[in-house]
Amino acid sequence: MPSLPSRRSPANPLPESRPSSLRAGGWSEPVVHAEVGIAEPCFEIDGFSLWYGDARALERVTMRIPRGRITALIGPSGCGKSTLLRSMNRLNDMVGSVRVEGGMRLGGDSIYGPDVDVIQLRKRMGMVFQKPNPFPMSVFENVVYALRVDGVRDRSVLEEAGERALRDAALWDEVKDRLNASALGLSGGQQQRLCIARALVGSPEILLMDEPCSALDPIATSKIEDLMASLRGDYTIVIVTHSMQQASRASDFTALMSYGHLLEIGTTSTMFQTPRRPETEDYIRGRVG
Amino acid sequence: MLWLTGGALVVCLAMVLGLVGWIAARALPSFWPGRVVALEARDGSLHIGEVARVEDFRLPAAAVAELPEDVRAGLVPDDDGSVWTSRTLVRTGNYDLFDSHYRWIDDLDLRVPASGDVRRPEEVAVVERMEWGRFYGFPVLAARIEALEAVDEAGRRSEVQSWSASEPPDGAVAGAQVSRRSADGRQVVRFVRADAIQEDDRTVAFAWIHEGSAAAWDRLAAWVPAAAAQRERIAELRQREVGAVAARLESARLRRREAEILHRPSPAWVAAHDELRAARASGDEAAIARASRNLADVERDFGPVPPAFLRAVEAAEAVERAAEAEFAALIEQIAAIEARASREVVHFATSVEGAEKTIRVLDIVRAYPANRLALLDRIGVYLARSGEFLAGTPREANNEGGVFPAIFGTVLMTLLMCLVVVPLGVLAALYLREYARQGPWVSLLRIAVNNLAGVPSIVFGVFGLGFFCYIVGASIDDLFYAARLPQPTFGKSGLIWASLTLALLTAPVVIVATEEALASVPRSVREGSYACGAGQWQTLRRVVLPQAMPGILTGAILAMARGAGEVAPLMLVGAVKLAPELPFALEPPFGVNRSFMHLGFHVYDLGFQSQNSEAAKPMVYTTALLLIVIVVTLNVAAIALRARLRRRAFHSTF
Numbered sequence: 001m002p003s004l005p006s007r008r009s010p011a012n013p014l015p016e017s018r019p020s021s022l023r024a025g026g027w028s029e030p031v032v033h034a035e036v037g038i039a040e041p042c043f044e045i046d047g048f049s050l051w052y053g054d055a056r057a058l059e060r061v062t063m064r065i066p067r068g069r070i071t072a073l074i075g076p077s078g079c080g081k082s083t084l085l086r087s088m089n090r091l092n093d094m095v096g097s098v099r100v101e102g103g104m105r106l107g108g109d110s111i112y113g114p115d116v117d118v119i120q121l122r123k124r125m126g127m128v129f130q131k132p133n134p135f136p137m138s139v140f141e142n143v144v145y146a147l148r149v150d151g152v153r154d155r156s157v158l159e160e161a162g163e164r165a166l167r168d169a170a171l172w173d174e175v176k177d178r179l180n181a182s183a184l185g186l187s188g189g190q191q192q193r194l195c196i197a198r199a200l201v202g203s204p205e206i207l208l209m210d211e212p213c214s215a216l217d218p219i220a221t222s223k224i225e226d227l228m229a230s231l232r233g234d235y236t237i238v239i240v241t242h243s244m245q246q247a248s249r250a251s252d253f254t255a256l257m258s259y260g261h262l263l264e265i266g267t268t269s270t271m272f273q274t275p276r277r278p279e280t281e282d283y284i285r286g287r288v289g
Numbered sequence: 290m291l292w293l294t295g296g297a298l299v300v301c302l303a304m305v306l307g308l309v310g311w312i313a314a315r316a317l318p319s320f321w322p323g324r325v326v327a328l329e330a331r332d333g334s335l336h337i338g339e340v341a342r343v344e345d346f347r348l349p350a351a352a353v354a355e356l357p358e359d360v361r362a363g364l365v366p367d368d369d370g371s372v373w374t375s376r377t378l379v380r381t382g383n384y385d386l387f388d389s390h391y392r393w394i395d396d397l398d399l400r401v402p403a404s405g406d407v408r409r410p411e412e413v414a415v416v417e418r419m420e421w422g423r424f425y426g427f428p429v430l431a432a433r434i435e436a437l438e439a440v441d442e443a444g445r446r447s448e449v450q451s452w453s454a455s456e457p458p459d460g461a462v463a464g465a466q467v468s469r470r471s472a473d474g475r476q477v478v479r480f481v482r483a484d485a486i487q488e489d490d491r492t493v494a495f496a497w498i499h500e501g502s503a504a505a506w507d508r509l510a511a512w513v514p515a516a517a518a519q520r521e522r523i524a525e526l527r528q529r530e531v532g533a534v535a536a537r538l539e540s541a542r543l544r545r546r547e548a549e550i551l552h553r554p555s556p557a558w559v560a561a562h563d564e565l566r567a568a569r570a571s572g573d574e575a576a577i578a579r580a581s582r583n584l585a586d587v588e589r590d591f592g593p594v595p596p597a598f599l600r601a602v603e604a605a606e607a608v609e610r611a612a613e614a615e616f617a618a619l620i621e622q623i624a625a626i627e628a629r630a631s632r633e634v635v636h637f638a639t640s641v642e643g644a645e646k647t648i649r650v651l652d653i654v655r656a657y658p659a660n661r662l663a664l665l666d667r668i669g670v671y672l673a674r675s676g677e678f679l680a681g682t683p684r685e686a687n688n689e690g691g692v693f694p695a696i697f698g699t700v701l702m703t704l705l706m707c708l709v710v711v712p713l714g715v716l717a718a719l720y721l722r723e724y725a726r727q728g729p730w731v732s733l734l735r736i737a738v739n740n741l742a743g744v745p746s747i748v749f750g751v752f753g754l755g756f757f758c759y760i761v762g763a764s765i766d767d768l769f770y771a772a773r774l775p776q777p778t779f780g781k782s783g784l785i786w787a788s789l790t791l792a793l794l795t796a797p798v799v800i801v802a803t804e805e806a807l808a809s810v811p812r813s814v815r816e817g818s819y820a821c822g823a824g825q826w827q828t829l830r831r832v833v834l835p836q837a838m839p840g841i842l843t844g845a846i847l848a849m850a851r852g853a854g855e856v857a858p859l860m861l862v863g864a865v866k867l868a869p870e871l872p873f874a875l876e877p878p879f880g881v882n883r884s885f886m887h888l889g890f891h892v893y894d895l896g897f898q899s900q901n902s903e904a905a906k907p908m909v910y911t912t913a914l915l916l917i918v919i920v921v922t923l924n925v926a927a928i929a930l931r932a933r934l935r936r937r938a939f940h941s942t943f
Binding site: 089091094096119120122123125126127129130131133135136137145146148149150195198199202208 | 726
């Protein structure tokens with residue numbers, strides 16, 4: 001790892017040293033590492049832009065999310081990484097005054113096309129949120145919720161799928177005796193893994209995780225990271241995180257965003273060891289953001 | 290700040306507790322059997338009754354001057370010659386004899402002031418009657434009348450003799466009820482032993498007589514419960530059996546009327562047919578023949594009536610004939626029971642010389658020796674009266690008896706209201722909060738809904754009467770109950786319209802509470818559901834509503850509290866002073882169109898519309914307390930339900 005000269009000094013405080021592309025405005029072509037291009041894409045984003053009213057939150061984001069791998073989205077607060085994630089299953093539709101341009105494809109199927117059934121689309125994806133958000137029902141009903149709303153009534157199918165999802169989420173041993181207890185009685189870490197199990201129950205093609213550990217303590221966080229490692233290969237995961245360590249520990253690919261732009265995307269090891277853009281270097285060294 | 294906030298809470302609590310405590314303090318003792326005092330006036334007259342209250346007043350100088358010399362001597366007048374003294378309101382009862390229930394008695398008129406050591410006669414009886422209110426008197430004898438027919442002068446004495454030879458009831462002697470001219474020339478009816486019958490007595494009836502106060506008390510204790518059973522039997526016959534026959538008659542009339550509406554016979558035919566029917570009923574051969582000819586003429590002129598109609602009319606008439614026969618038999622049966630039950634009487638003397646009273650045991654609800662009752666017996670009377678209050682029907686223009694129909698009406702109306710307002714309000718709130726596009730129009734609508742809560746309730750009453758009763762109800766009558774017109778079925782005030790009106794009145798409460806509850810469900814939970822591929826309605830039904838349920842139930846509880854205590858609109862849309870039937874039936878329309886009694890209206894009626902306001906006063910307090918208790922009970926039940934739901938959703942197992 002090459003040693004880089006520190007740009008931070010007391011005489012030269014942070015704002016002035018911030019590279020121009022980590023500031024608002026100014027379009028620059030993102031740097032895409034070759035490994036990203038080689039991997040088989042699960043999810044493709046093509047020149048996607050998004051406005052909240054008049055404020056642009058994303059601008060011409062283009063990236064491919066490799067199948068079966070974990071892709072971390074990092075960037076300073078407000079850079080649009082959560083917005084991008086929520087655009088992927090069209091949760092932003094719920095917010096009035098949202099306007100988009102460009103497109104996305106899940107396994108080749110358009111997401112923003114004119115005749116898309118959003119509900120069918122969401123059934124092909126799973127999502128885990130910042131704060132654990134279990135529903136006010138039993139552990140079991142939480143897990144099989146996606147199947148229930150899909151109209152599955154067969155008890156044995158539900159039980160089998162529920163158990164599999166809970167095992168995948170490494171929660172089965174902890175809750176197998178209290179499947180009928182309210183999910184709101186679980187601990188925060190258990191609730192978050194329950195939410196992961198809930199997202200996994202329909203065998204989604206892609207799992208979207210929006211800072212899933214930000215409300216958890218270090219032990220619960222490490223359990224979630226172990227869980228992600230165990231899911232690697234079977235599931236495609238996109239995780240938004242604020243923690244450099246988490247991104248470097250848990251992900252295969254890392255994408256850096258800033259002010260609605262994608263700056264650089266590559267394998268996690270190259271992004272953290274030999275980033276091509278100075279802004280990336282600054283950010284992952286903790287000099288900005 | 291702590292003192293200000295705490296002080297405000299203390300003031301609020303003090304007002305609430307003060308009100309409830311005041312009502313409770315007035316209500317709870319109202320069934321307690323008080324002691325009966327005998328107040329002796331200076332002119333020698335005696336007032337017997339229960340002390341209702343005592344108050345001080347100023348006797349003006351002119352009235353003081355009219356007092357006897359010896360009374361005036363003991364007084365210390367003010368500068369203007371007036372005197373402060375006190376007077377006592379005594380419940381003297383015996384309305385049928387004295388034309389009043391209560392009487393004010395001045396202390397200055399009494400030999401011993403009411404606050405002093407007054408006499409409490411041991412033998413005095415308090416009698417609660419079906420009619421005429423309380424009776425205070427001294428039981429003289431009890432009698433059982435054996436033969437009601439008067440016997441002519443010659444046969445009289447021998448008849449008594451031969452009859453008294455038969456086995457008398459325990460401790461009874463043979464005697465008769467006689468009509469006798471008293472010393473002051475009035476004709477009085479009294480019971481005498483057989484050997485005390487005088488030459489010029491006119492015998493009214495023969496009777497077994499239990500002489501003396503002790504024997505009379507003994508008989509009262511034995512006969513009053515039996516009389517209650519007979520009363521119940523008569524009431525049941527009247528209500529159930531006679532009611533059933535009346536219902537059959539009514540339905541026959543309705544079928545006939547329906548047939549008339551369907552087949553439209555000419556008025557001439559109907560008139561001729563009715564004439565023939567009347568003639569047949571009278572049995573006059575000539576009239577029957579004339580009417581038959583008339584009917585044949587009409588049928589020739591206007592054409593024959595459809596056979597289906599004729600069959601319907603004949604069937605209805607057959608039912609009517611059968612029902613009328615049954616009716617007569619029932620009336621006879623009731624009369625027989627009543628006659629048999631009327632034979633037992635108790636004769637009382639009163640505080641006034643010559644004012645005596647014979648009371649049928651059948652008319653006695655309860656009799657007790659007020660001044661001889663031990664504590665346990667008094668508690669027994671208290672409990673019996675409380676039980677009658679809760680489970681009985683009103684009598685004496687609602688001043689006495691129970692309020693069960695009002696309890697029933699209040700609870701049923703409130704529950705029906707909840708059944709309407711909760712789904713309606715929740716759906717409206719769901720639309721406002723979840724489906725409608727938020728904007729100025731929805732805000733305006735929300736403000737309008739909130740303001741609806743501020744509309745005076747009587748306005749809702751007027752609206753309910755105009756819209757529900759006279760438009761919706763009348764339309765229902767036209768469509769489904771045309772045969773009963775012009776008698777309205779739904780086109781009048783009734784339980785269902787009262788419930789709907791109150792549902793309208795309380796809808797804002799439910800809507801606002803539901804909106805708040807929906808807004809408090811975190812966005813992240815909804816998004817979690819959407820992310821699972823749930824649609825909007827699925828998200829609402831499976832995730833949002835369960836989480837909002839405690840808040841929604843809070844709204845329902847508030848609505849219920851508001852609705853149960855509301856009176857003003859009910860006066861227009863259904864509550865009545867006295868409802869002949871409970872608003873409930875097994876056949877459609879299940880009695881929901883009937884008028885009903887309501888505790889809140891009962892309070893108003895007793896407090897402000899009663900002829901006998903003093904006697905109504907304790908009932909006002911007791912009924913108000915009961916209404917509060919019922920509202921609290923309904924609320925506690927709803928709160929328990931909410932706690933259960935909350936526990937189920939958030940803590941324990943499903």
